[in-house]
Amino acid sequence: MAILEDKLTTQGLAEQISTFESGNEMAATAAAQINYHIMGYFPITPSTEVAQFLDQMKTRGEHDIKLIPADGEHGSAGICYGAAATGARVFNATSANGFLYMLEQMPVQSGTRFPMVMNLVTRAVSGPLDIRGDHSDLYYALNTGWVILTAKTPQAVYDMNIMALKIAEHSKVRLPVIVAYDGFFTSHQKRRVEFFKDRKVVQQFVGECPTDYNFVRDLSKPVTVGAHMSGDDFINNHFQQSEAMYNAGEVFKEVAAEYAKLSGREYPTLDLYKMEDADVAVFLLNSAAESAKDVVDQLREKGIKAGVISPNIIRPFPAKEIREALKNVKSLLIGERADSYGANGPNLTHEVKSALQDDKNNKTIVLGRVFGLGGKDFYASDAHAFFDMAIDTMEKGFAEKPFDYYGHVPGNPDKILKPVILPQHGDVFNSGLIEVKMDEATNKLKVKIPPLRALTGKPKRIASGHGACPGCGIFAGLELFFKGIEGDIVTLFQTGCAYVTTTGYPSTSHKQTMMHNLFQNGAATLSGTLEAFMELKSRGEINVSDDATFVMITGDGGMDIGMGSAIGTALRGHKLIMLEYDNEGYMNTGSQMSYSTPMGHMTSTSGVGKAQRGKAFHHKDTAQIMAATNMPYVFTGSEGFPQDLVKKGAKAQWYAQNVGTVYGKILITCPLNWKSDDRYGTKIVEAAVDSCFFPLYEVEQGVTTITYNPEDKSKRIPLSDWLKYMGKTKHLLKDENKPILEEFETEVEKRWQRLKAKHENPLL
Numbered sequence: 001m002a003i004l005e006d007k008l009t010t011q012g013l014a015e016q017i018s019t020f021e022s023g024n025e026m027a028a029t030a031a032a033q034i035n036y037h038i039m040g041y042f043p044i045t046p047s048t049e050v051a052q053f054l055d056q057m058k059t060r061g062e063h064d065i066k067l068i069p070a071d072g073e074h075g076s077a078g079i080c081y082g083a084a085a086t087g088a089r090v091f092n093a094t095s096a097n098g099f100l101y102m103l104e105q106m107p108v109q110s111g112t113r114f115p116m117v118m119n120l121v122t123r124a125v126s127g128p129l130d131i132r133g134d135h136s137d138l139y140y141a142l143n144t145g146w147v148i149l150t151a152k153t154p155q156a157v158y159d160m161n162i163m164a165l166k167i168a169e170h171s172k173v174r175l176p177v178i179v180a181y182d183g184f185f186t187s188h189q190k191r192r193v194e195f196f197k198d199r200k201v202v203q204q205f206v207g208e209c210p211t212d213y214n215f216v217r218d219l220s221k222p223v224t225v226g227a228h229m230s231g232d233d234f235i236n237n238h239f240q241q242s243e244a245m246y247n248a249g250e251v252f253k254e255v256a257a258e259y260a261k262l263s264g265r266e267y268p269t270l271d272l273y274k275m276e277d278a279d280v281a282v283f284l285l286n287s288a289a290e291s292a293k294d295v296v297d298q299l300r301e302k303g304i305k306a307g308v309i310s311p312n313i314i315r316p317f318p319a320k321e322i323r324e325a326l327k328n329v330k331s332l333l334i335g336e337r338a339d340s341y342g343a344n345g346p347n348l349t350h351e352v353k354s355a356l357q358d359d360k361n362n363k364t365i366v367l368g369r370v371f372g373l374g375g376k377d378f379y380a381s382d383a384h385a386f387f388d389m390a391i392d393t394m395e396k397g398f399a400e401k402p403f404d405y406y407g408h409v410p411g412n413p414d415k416i417l418k419p420v421i422l423p424q425h426g427d428v429f430n431s432g433l434i435e436v437k438m439d440e441a442t443n444k445l446k447v448k449i450p451p452l453r454a455l456t457g458k459p460k461r462i463a464s465g466h467g468a469c470p471g472c473g474i475f476a477g478l479e480l481f482f483k484g485i486e487g488d489i490v491t492l493f494q495t496g497c498a499y500v501t502t503t504g505y506p507s508t509s510h511k512q513t514m515m516h517n518l519f520q521n522g523a524a525t526l527s528g529t530l531e532a533f534m535e536l537k538s539r540g541e542i543n544v545s546d547d548a549t550f551v552m553i554t555g556d557g558g559m560d561i562g563m564g565s566a567i568g569t570a571l572r573g574h575k576l577i578m579l580e581y582d583n584e585g586y587m588n589t590g591s592q593m594s595y596s597t598p599m600g601h602m603t604s605t606s607g608v609g610k611a612q613r614g615k616a617f618h619h620k621d622t623a624q625i626m627a628a629t630n631m632p633y634v635f636t637g638s639e640g641f642p643q644d645l646v647k648k649g650a651k652a653q654w655y656a657q658n659v660g661t662v663y664g665k666i667l668i669t670c671p672l673n674w675k676s677d678d679r680y681g682t683k684i685v686e687a688a689v690d691s692c693f694f695p696l697y698e699v700e701q702g703v704t705t706i707t708y709n710p711e712d713k714s715k716r717i718p719l720s721d722w723l724k725y726m727g728k729t730k731h732l733l734k735d736e737n738k739p740i741l742e743e744f745e746t747e748v749e750k751r752w753q754r755l756k757a758k759h760e761n762p763l764l
Contacts, residue, residue, distance in 0.1 A: 013262050014201040016194040023157040023186040026193055027093065027119045027179070028053035030161035032063040033199040034206060037088035040079025042070045042561065043592040043605070044098035045131045046183040047121035051093060052592070052604045059609025065091070069593055069605065072520055072561035077102035077109075084114035084176070085225055087215035089165065091116065095183055096123035097518060099137045103144070109176050110145030111241060112226055115168035116176045117161065118146075122286075122337075123183040124374045126518065128505065129495065132375020133183030134337035135285060139347050141178055141315075145241055147248045148315035151181040152271070152286050155193045159265055160312075165206045166255050172247040174213070178315075184375060185287040194263075205262060249316040256312075269318045271310040274300065275325055278307030280390040283334040283352060285310060288371075288378045295383040306387055314348070319355035326356060326364045331394035333367040333386045335378075335406070345403040346370060365393050371406040382407070417506055421463045424511045426546075430486045431458050436654045444700050445654055447647045455483045455646070459511070461491075466509045467501040471678030473668030473685065474498045474581050477639045478553065481579065481666065484649025488512060488548040490529065494522035496556035496588045498581065513548075519561040523569035523578055526552045530576050549653050555581035555668075557594035559622050566663070570629040573660035577652050580622065580663070583670040591673035595620040598693070599747065600740045602728040603673070613731065613740055618747050626663040627699040633659075635698040635707075637666045640686035644696055644707055651698070667694045675727025687722035690715050692752040697759070704758035719745050 021029070027050050031039070041051040057063055070076035073094055084090045094102065099120060109116065122138050124130040141148060149164055151157040157179065164177040181187060196202055214223045229237060249269070256267040273293050275281060282292055289310035299306040309325055309332075311318055326332060336346040343350065349368035356362045367389060372378050385406070393399050433455065435448040449455070461482045462475060474497060482489070492515045493499035499516055502509040517525040530550045536542045554562060559580050566578055585603050586592040593606040598619045602608045606615040627634040633655040637645035645666065652662045667688055669681040676684060688694040689708065696708040710716040720741070723729040732741045758764040 015197045017197050018194050020190045021154055021193050022188050022190050023154040023181050024049035025053055026154045026158035027161055029195055030158050031091050032057050033202040034165060035063050036065045036091040038066050038083035039091045040068045040070050040076040041092060042073045042076045042098060043586045043589045044095050045589050046123060046187045047093040047095040047119060048589050048592060050119055055605045055607050059607040059612040061611040073098040073101040077105035080116055081105055081109050084116045086217045087211055087213060089209055093119040093121060095121045096125050096137045100125060100140060101520060103140060106144035106146060113174045115174055117164045117168060118178050120178050120180040121183045121187045122180055130374040133185055134373045134375060136338040138180050139338045142347055147175050147177040149179050149313050150286050150311060151179055152290055154186060154191045157181050158193060158195055159263065162202055162205060163255050163259055167248060167251050169210050170251045173244050173251050175244055175248060182287045245316050252313050267312045269313055269321045270325055271312055272325055273308040275307035275309060277305055278329055279305040280331045280387060280394055281307040281309055281329050282386045283309045283332060288335060291378055291380060292383040295380050295387060299387060317351050322352055322355045323359045327362060329364050331365045331390040333369060333390040335369050335371050335386055337372045339370045365399050367393060367399050368403045369406040376407055424459055425488050428459055431455055434486060434650050436650050445651050447650045449646050452642055458483060461511055462502055463509045463511055469672045471669065471671035471681050473639060473681050477581055477666045477668040480639055480642050480645045481649040484646040485549055485653045487546055490548045490550050492517060492522055492526040492552045494554045494558040494562060495519050496558055498553055498555060500588060519558050521565050522552050522554055522562055524565040526550055526576055527569045527574040530574055547657060549656055550576040552576065552578045555583060556588040557586040560595045567629055570626060570631045570661045575656050575660055577656045577662045580665045581668045582665055583668055585673055587670050587673050599744045600732045608731045613737055623665050631661045631663060633662045633700055635664045636696055637664060638685045638689055640682050640689060641696060641708055648698060676725055680725050684725045687717060687725065690717045691719045691722040693719060693722060693748050695752060695755055697755060703762045706759045719748055
């Protein structure tokens with residue numbers, strides 16, 4: 001941004017309100033004022049807040065955007081593409097691996113020239129996992145064909161979101177646009193901002209939604225979208241797309257000039273700070289550039305002609321403007337929060353060097369430094385270090401080390417952590433008290449387990465010291481299940497609360513082998529591990545006397561985004577267990593709605609207000625979906641019925657080791673996001689079972705058996721008796737929400753009656 005924040009009160013033509021907000025809040029504010037038609041989204045830190053803020057606004061009736069929760073980022077990108085194909089105005093926000101998961105769709109959107117706007121809240125790409133901010137995701141966007149704007153401050157996030165739509169829809173462009181800003185630095189830190197008081201000002205600025213294109217909207221004018229091309233057609237298409245991208249650079253200048261007259265804020269192609277006579281300079285994207293400006297002032301006081309260059313747009317890359325800005329600069333250090341491994345410098349370093357090559361008179365010496373990965377802070381002292389390197393290079397007349405990392409530190413063997421709890425394996429996990437055998441007459445397993453107190457001698461699989469919230473039901477549920485399993489286990493934890501609260505390099509709470517992989521690929525990953533393990537064993541390349549039990553742990557929405565992988569694994573019949581802890585939301589990212597969230601329940605993306613009453617559709621019956629794959633054993637369980645769960649754990653192990661894939665779903669409490677009292681955890685899950693919302697049953701060799709029937713024991717309770725324990729559902733007990741509660745009750749009863757019919761008829 002070309003003006004200082006203390007000058008934000010510059011009078012524009014339109015009335016504005018001054019406040020303190022974060023980048024995510026301002027992205028949502030701009031989207032609400034534009035009043036997009038569609039937002040397809042999926043939660044991922046740190047971009048999740050954008051959808052949350054829009055949902056909160058929706059409950060208050062502040063916009064009409066149709067918010068569509070996808071099954072994953074790939075799905076959200078598909079929703080957005082499909083909506084954009086109608087000519088609707090479309091919006092999205094994502095980060096890191098979420099962006100990579102939708103990457104396949106990105107060139108399709110740009111290659112077929114359908115405009116939309118997406119906020120990329122930049123974050124480190126796994127692996128290993130790190131949720132903090134760098135630009136490794138942004139660099140994957142460079143070749144997608146999307147226009148890319150970069151926003152340094154929350155003010156810039158707001159302004160560029162408004163400008164982005166006008167650029168995207170311009171007749172000379174017609175390309176999707178990314179607004180990229182730094183995760184946690186810009187996305188969450190509150191700064192002084194101004195926004196237009198009247199949304200009509202914004203809507204008049206962006207103009208009417210274009211209709212003069214081959215959109216899927218006028219049925220009297222049929223169109224074909226996305227037909228495959230070859231030969232001249234394909235290269236011509238990409239030539240036209242390339243021309244449109246370069247047009248976007250000029251259109252950006254036009255739109256920015258028009259916006260400056262309206263807002264009083266200017267966004268030139270390059271944000272140049274004291275570059276008019278600079279001898280040395282640093283080139284930085286986004287928030288780090290703001291930190292470096294103070295250092296420039298300090299160096300100037302010492303007589304050193306220093307400056308900062310920071311682009312407001314990087315696609316198209318502003319090569320001409322960079323050549324002009326650097327024509328007299330002797331030494332330039334380019335700091336980048338990402339690497340292009342093996343390329344002797346990250347992407348923008350090479351692009352700047354390439355731009356300068358076209359100026360035969362330019363003598364600028366260019367240094368590239370990778371810094372700030374995984375959200376590592378960039379302080380004034382770091383900016384000083386960058387300038388010192390540039391000054392040293394200028395004085396020597398050459399770069400001793402053109403490319404390097406900055407901020408990495410060597411390890412100290414003297415400070416290596418010693419394990420507090422030693423790993424355990426083998427016989428220590430064998431109680432010898434659990435009997436499992438097949439009844440040939442019924443083709444079902446018979447399981448005998450001792451009183452639970454007799455199993456307390458088996459050590460826990462997960463050590464104390466994890467960081468779960470007070471009252472979290474995950475580990476009580478997992479450990480009960482593990483009591484039924486004898487011997488060694490190998491676990492794979494998908495991203496979620498159970499994973500992030502038990503590991504954090506270099507520490508771990510896991511006593512046995514644990515792997516981690518992404519939400520969408522856990523089951524496939526573990527199937528590969530299992531099959532390789534068994535193959536290595538069969539070839540005698542590893543010496544293991546007993547087979548381990550392989551268990552994938554998922555939850556926090558993992559059976560939404562990971563459903564395809566799970567079904568594929570089940571159909572292939574790998575001998576492993578998929579165990580889902582169901583906390584009814586994406587709790588790991590802040591309690592967003594998942595497909596397992598029941599109807600009417602409040603989450604951070606299914607708010608309750610005058611225009612919305614919680615989740616609008618029914619929860620997914622994952623157990624029944626998985627049973628439809630014809631796997632040998634499917635079950636549901638709860639810590640409220642411990643013997644039932646332990647027994648099912650023993651059955652799960654037998655089937656996984658002898659027949660094929662097993663799936664289990666255990667309901668666990670999440671007091672923080674259910675807004676319930678910690679002490680009521682067991683009572684809540686018991687009530688969920690007794691109300692028949694979460695029935696306990698198993699599907700063994702295709703035959704359904706209800707393992708606990710509250711009606712037979714005269715313990716069935718109304719659904720409202722379960723809902724009253726949770727703050728997220730108390731609104732359903734109010735008279736004005738009675739129709740929602742009745743619809744919820746009807747669905748629960750329908751599923752219960754269907755389950756009873758299956759219990760009574762083995763052929764169903």
